[in-house]
Amino acid sequence: MSNPSAVLPTADGSVQTTCAYCGVGCGIRISGDQLEGDASHPANLGALCIKGSTLLDTMAYPHRLLYPRLNGKHVGWDGALDEIASRFSQIIAESGPEAIGFYVSGQLMTEDYYVANKLMKGYIGAANIDTNSRLCMSSAVMAHVRAFGEDVVPACYADLELCNLLVLVGANTAWTHPVVFRRIQQARARNPQMKLVVIDPRKTMTAEQADLHLPLQPGSDVWLFHGLCRYLLQSGAVDRAYVDAHVDGFPELAALLDDPEYDESAIARRCGLSEVDLRAFFRWFAAEPKTVTLFCQGVNQSNQGTDKANSIINAHLLTGRVGKPGASPFSMTGQPNAMGGREVGGLATQLTAHMGFNDTDCQRVQDFWQSPTIARQPGLKAVDLFEAVRQKKIRALWVIATNPAISLPDSARVREALANCEFLIVSEMTARTDTAQFAHLLLPAAGWGERGGTVTNSERCISRQRPFTQAPGEARPDWWALAEVGKRMGFAEGFNYDGLNDILREFAALTAHENQGARQLDLGAIAQLDDAQLDSWQPTRWPLVAQDEAHITGARRVLGTERLFAEGRFSTPNGKARLIAAAPLLPVLDADPVDSERAGWLLNTGRVRDQWHTMTRTGHLVRLMENEPYPKVSVNHHTLLASGLELGQLVWLGSKRDQVLARLERDDGLADNEAFMPMHWSDSFTARGGVNRLVAPVVDPVSGQPQFKQTRVQVQPFIAQWHGVWIGQHEPNLQGLGRDPGWWSRRPVDGGECRLLADADCSAEQLWQGLAVQGHWIRLPLKGQGWLAVALNQGRIGGILLCGASPRQVNVGLLAGLLAVPLAAASLATTVEQALAGDSRMVCSCFRVSERQIVEAIEQQGIHERAGLQALLKCGTNCGTCVVELDKLVAKHRPQ
Numbered sequence: 001m002s003n004p005s006a007v008l009p010t011a012d013g014s015v016q017t018t019c020a021y022c023g024v025g026c027g028i029r030i031s032g033d034q035l036e037g038d039a040s041h042p043a044n045l046g047a048l049c050i051k052g053s054t055l056l057d058t059m060a061y062p063h064r065l066l067y068p069r070l071n072g073k074h075v076g077w078d079g080a081l082d083e084i085a086s087r088f089s090q091i092i093a094e095s096g097p098e099a100i101g102f103y104v105s106g107q108l109m110t111e112d113y114y115v116a117n118k119l120m121k122g123y124i125g126a127a128n129i130d131t132n133s134r135l136c137m138s139s140a141v142m143a144h145v146r147a148f149g150e151d152v153v154p155a156c157y158a159d160l161e162l163c164n165l166l167v168l169v170g171a172n173t174a175w176t177h178p179v180v181f182r183r184i185q186q187a188r189a190r191n192p193q194m195k196l197v198v199i200d201p202r203k204t205m206t207a208e209q210a211d212l213h214l215p216l217q218p219g220s221d222v223w224l225f226h227g228l229c230r231y232l233l234q235s236g237a238v239d240r241a242y243v244d245a246h247v248d249g250f251p252e253l254a255a256l257l258d259d260p261e262y263d264e265s266a267i268a269r270r271c272g273l274s275e276v277d278l279r280a281f282f283r284w285f286a287a288e289p290k291t292v293t294l295f296c297q298g299v300n301q302s303n304q305g306t307d308k309a310n311s312i313i314n315a316h317l318l319t320g321r322v323g324k325p326g327a328s329p330f331s332m333t334g335q336p337n338a339m340g341g342r343e344v345g346g347l348a349t350q351l352t353a354h355m356g357f358n359d360t361d362c363q364r365v366q367d368f369w370q371s372p373t374i375a376r377q378p379g380l381k382a383v384d385l386f387e388a389v390r391q392k393k394i395r396a397l398w399v400i401a402t403n404p405a406i407s408l409p410d411s412a413r414v415r416e417a418l419a420n421c422e423f424l425i426v427s428e429m430t431a432r433t434d435t436a437q438f439a440h441l442l443l444p445a446a447g448w449g450e451r452g453g454t455v456t457n458s459e460r461c462i463s464r465q466r467p468f469t470q471a472p473g474e475a476r477p478d479w480w481a482l483a484e485v486g487k488r489m490g491f492a493e494g495f496n497y498d499g500l501n502d503i504l505r506e507f508a509a510l511t512a513h514e515n516q517g518a519r520q521l522d523l524g525a526i527a528q529l530d531d532a533q534l535d536s537w538q539p540t541r542w543p544l545v546a547q548d549e550a551h552i553t554g555a556r557r558v559l560g561t562e563r564l565f566a567e568g569r570f571s572t573p574n575g576k577a578r579l580i581a582a583a584p585l586l587p588v589l590d591a592d593p594v595d596s597e598r599a600g601w602l603l604n605t606g607r608v609r610d611q612w613h614t615m616t617r618t619g620h621l622v623r624l625m626e627n628e629p630y631p632k633v634s635v636n637h638h639t640l641l642a643s644g645l646e647l648g649q650l651v652w653l654g655s656k657r658d659q660v661l662a663r664l665e666r667d668d669g670l671a672d673n674e675a676f677m678p679m680h681w682s683d684s685f686t687a688r689g690g691v692n693r694l695v696a697p698v699v700d701p702v703s704g705q706p707q708f709k710q711t712r713v714q715v716q717p718f719i720a721q722w723h724g725v726w727i728g729q730h731e732p733n734l735q736g737l738g739r740d741p742g743w744w745s746r747r748p749v750d751g752g753e754c755r756l757l758a759d760a761d762c763s764a765e766q767l768w769q770g771l772a773v774q775g776h777w778i779r780l781p782l783k784g785q786g787w788l789a790v791a792l793n794q795g796r797i798g799g800i801l802l803c804g805a806s807p808r809q810v811n812v813g814l815l816a817g818l819l820a821v822p823l824a825a826a827s828l829a830t831t832v833e834q835a836l837a838g839d840s841r842m843v844c845s846c847f848r849v850s851e852r853q854i855v856e857a858i859e860q861q862g863i864h865e866r867a868g869l870q871a872l873l874k875c876g877t878n879c880g881t882c883v884v885e886l887d888k889l890v891a892k893h894r895p896q
């Protein structure tokens with residue numbers, strides 16, 4: 001069996017590829033063991049954020065899955081693939097095609113996605129394939145389909161630089177799409193007239209930089225944008241000629257908004273905003289033709305996400321600002337190939353190539369595929385898909401490159417579904433994900449740098465990811481495993497691909513098949529390219545119709561089509577866009593009754609700066625964990641005081657669904673009684689982590705996207721008898737305790753790992769008894785409180801445990817420097833004393849500059865401006881994500 005990912009570096013050792021993490025889709029160039037931003041890529045023009053910059057370092061994945069494992073035993077690929085094919089065939093014969101499910105990911109290449117979708121919808125014959133893009137993008141998808149007739153982003157990144165008013169809604173762009181935000185910062189520096197409005201309940205790092213921040217009531221977006229549209233109507237800012245010629249639904253929207261409920265004063269009250277600020281936003285929007293509104297998960301992840309997105313698009317349609325230079329709505333995607341998945345039909349609600357489940361499209365696709373069957377109706381969306389697994393209606397589930405045990409709402413129920421599944425296949429790079437624990441069959445997947453394929457970023461730009469190293473062990477690309485299963489199920493003619501380019505050409509031909517301009521997604525030109533041309537593909541935006549071949553191969557090569565719909569012709573049957581007149585809804589709050597002594601908090605969830613998803617690809621890198629090293633829940637100063645709890649205290653957060661543990665932190669960017677908790681932590685990194693345990697499976701009725709942003713929770717202290725910090729070459733051996741401690745959280749450190757520990761049920765002495773029976777330990781009292789225990793391995797320090805009655809801020813990096821050092825040579829006492837002087841959060845991850853270093857530099861060097869800091873410490877000079885924090889520290893600590 002040949003290894004289909006065996007593509008090694010080019011002769012000069014330089015490989016062009018793209019980043020594995022987010023929808024910006026930055027270009028990367030690999031030269032030997034060096035990685036740098038690709039200056040020729042239109043998305044990033046050479047810039048990278050910390051996640052992209054450290055991609056090579058992340059490739060040493062711990063616990064890499066190297067060969068297929070069936071029920072824990074090593075099987076060859078032949079055995080694994082035969083098992084899948086025969087189990088699928090048997091289940092289809094007994095229970096029908098709907099009893100098979102696929103749950104895939106925006107991490108897949110377009111080719112992987114295409115083969116998975118074709119196998120499910122064209123050969124198995126049902127549509128129960130959904131993707132984790134359902135959780136982040138599907139409301140935007142449905143809003144595009146409703147407004148434009150097709151899931152099309154009309155704008156490109158250059159529009160974020162060309163506009164004079166940029167409105168960011170539900171998007172912490174500075175942290176989640178850092179390179180795009182850097183382009184925005186640079187554009188603002190060039191154009192001082194450019195205004196930035198940020199609409200977000202939290203004062204995020206992005207909002208800190210806004211000319212105007214509107215901290216709206218969570219979930220009130222539709223009210224806000226309906227109010228804006230009423231203002232546009234009343235102030236004469238509507239482009240009536242454009243609306244008359246190109247837009248349907250005006251009378252219905254105008255009738256809905258002909259109601260004083262949508263007056264500025266009423267909207268300001270509804271949204272909890274200052275009327276002055278609200279009017280300023282409305283005035284700016286009405287007056288500025290060059291306006292872009294960028295929206296993201298804060299809009300999409302809602303019980304009314306589709307309506308929210310449509311209410312934003314309404315404002316752009318009323319003013320004729322769609323697909324024009326510096327004027328458009330713009331939905332950003334979360335994952336590197338969320339857009340590619342939407343193109344091939346990775347969502348259960350799309351057939352493929354932007355076609356739906358009507359008879360004409362189904363027949364067209366079946367004819368093109370020459371497949372034995374075709375799905376005739378949409379399949380189950382993610383939340384319903386897992387519920388069907390739980391109820392055993394879906395008997396076999398194939399999960400590829402995603403971690404639903406953590407990422408879906410009501411995680412306990414999802415885990416029950418995974419545990420109940422008759423035959424669960426998980427394709428992954430590591431066997432240590434929360435989802436992989438449930439798998440009957442684990443398939444080793446080739447990862448970034450080991451496999452190739454195409455990805456489409458947020459601005460419709462198709463780029464090539466290229467391999468530059470051999471996949472380890474028996475790891476294989478996902479498209480290959482899917483195609484092999486197709487062949488073994490008796491569909492060889494449909495899956496006999498001779499490599500990636502075959503698949504891409506077929507998909508491209510399908511997009512052009514009987515298209516004739518009906519669908520903007522037309523990649524006909526790609527279908528005509530040979531292997532050499534595809535192998536040397538350069539980033540290009542679609543559409544790429546066959547007549548445009550010269551654009552992608554010849555001297556006239558351009559970066560594809562920058563904007564769509566500029567001339568006002570849309571993909572609807574009559575060519576007109578549609579306004580959507582939706583009645584605003586309140587969020588659905590699924591809470592316990594509010595405790596009489598402790599008021600409930602409204603919990604928002606989201607991402608932190610340096611982490612990716614459930615940390616399966618970023619959590620093992622020391623540098624990426626230094627900024628946010630443990631799971632935390634944040635509230636503002638007032639809420640903290642009112643709670644009677646203490647900063648740094650461990651707390652239980654509980655909803656009707658479940659409970660999680662986190663450390664309590666302060667973030668004054670939050671409103672009173674609102675809380676924020678990152679979504680990254682899983683049971684692989686902490687005890688009782690995974691904030692989605694708390695989130696109810698409430699979904700948008702149109703898109704099926706879950707409402708992750710508003711959950712009513714209650715808080716209780718976790719009363720620990722002791723708190724510990726372990727820094728060791730391995731995880732601590734606590735077998736003497738007979739169980740795990742009540743709480744733990746792990747992170748990597750140089751030479752080992754750090755664990756924070758706490759327990760409510762045993763004393764520190766019982767912990768010591770548990771430790772003392774194993775190995776060689778010495779114990780010393782600590783100044784103030786508690787004790788220090790050192791585990792020795794042949795005279796060298798194997799681990800250090802600090803234990804006391806309250807949590808400590810410890811500089812774990814200093815203690816990690818003692819690992820493997822002979823005890824006799826270690827300056828143990830001095831190092832421990834320095835470490836106990838306190839830890840300092842990493843502010844600049846690129847150059848590893850901590851808050852303490854920054855404050856000391858400001859105070860000792862008399863620094864008054866960020867530039868002085870940057871010259872001295874280099875902080876904030878690479879990706880620029882931390883510059884707002886630098887500004888705040890300079891303002892706070894500079895000499896008067």
Ligand code: SF4
Pocket residue numbers: 019020021022023024025026044047048049050051052053177178179180
């Ligand atoms: S902005 Fe996104 S695509 Fe670019 S380097 Fe960072 S994570 Fe990667």
